[in-house]
Amino acid sequence: MDVPATSSTAGSVTLAAVIKDAARQQLVKVGAGGLSPEVVTRESGLATSDVAALFPHRDDLLTALVIDAYNGSGAAMERTDAAAANARASAGARLLAVTRALREWSFDHPAEFTLIYGSPVPGYHAPHDTIAPASRTPAVLGGIVRAALEGGELTPPRRAVPGPPLLLPAAVELFGGTPGAPFSDIIERGIVLWSNLIGLLVFQVFSRTHDSVRDEAAFFDYAIAVAAESIGLEVPLGESAG
Known part of the structure; x- marks a missing residue:
């Protein structure tokens, strides 16, 4: 109550x-x-x-800002994904939409983006309270990958990640369990997609691509499409980046 x-x-x-x-x-x-x-x-x-x-203390203030930043960016992705899912968009279109939403949030909040994805703050160690807010972004991505898997939208990989499983139990739980072959390594591939997304945003927010490409928004879409190929998902290109 x-x-x-x-x-x-x-x-x-x-x-x-x-x-x-x-x-x-x-x-x-x-x-x-x-x-x-x-x-x-x-x-x-x-x-x-x-x-x-x-x-x-300073750390109390930083933790509050970190939590707000993760919640703000995660909420932007969740709202966008809900709208795309309600419109019956494909998993690839949903992925493009939510990554664009995170990009927009990142450019609108560069200081907060830097706080959560930039260099670590000397002497600061994020407490357990930040874990749930930080999980919202990978949870959105994982939900889209899960929907693609269940909807038959994924192309099986040409080869699985060799060796024993590389995942911690929390990652498997967040995704909802380990799928069977030929998608038994889809969670590992999803983490690669997630890390590619954050790395791409670091490059763009910190102006590492502005002198390499003519259209950074279009390049962002292209890079997401290329990264999505690693999980066997086709991302539709050619739509307005807004």
């Missing part, structure tokens, strides 16, 4: 949002390494006691 928020609780939630907004503004200016409750207090005009009560 949901318990209505008291005025005190609602006030704390509102104050936390104000503090995090101020912290995100500082994240753009000084980066994660220069962020601290003291900086947020000084630059925002908030009372030291208010900031310290909710975020007493």
Whole structure:
């Protein structure tokens, strides 16, 4: 049963949002390494006691921003996938749509993208609380791959990954179990797709492809299509990237 928020609780939630907004503004200016409750207090005009009560240490503030970034980017992908699935789009079209959504979020939130996908922040170790939010992106990708598998949209690989299974139980659980042959290594291939997606975004957000290709949005679509071939999924190209 949901318990209505008291005025005190609602006030704390509102104050936390104000503090995090101020912290995100500082994240753009000084980066994660220069962020601290003291900086947020000084630059925002908030009372030291208010900031310290909710975020007493730098890591508390960073964790809140990390969770928000993962949740924000994951939610953007989930909304897009729900719309594509409701429109009965193919798995390949769904994949293209959700990766475009993550790309759009990344360019709209470069500082937050850098926080979760850039260089590690010295001295910061993400706590267990960040795992579930961080899992939203691979969960969307895994759901699309699962739908492609169940819908007969995947082409069997020319060769399976050699050797024993390479997966941790959590990855198998997230996907919903290990498929049988000839798709027994589809989860490993899905992780390759996921890592290719994040690496591609790092290249584009940090301007590593702007001097190599004429149309970065079109190149993004092309790269996703190439990466999807590794799992046997055809991605339709030629549609507007928006």
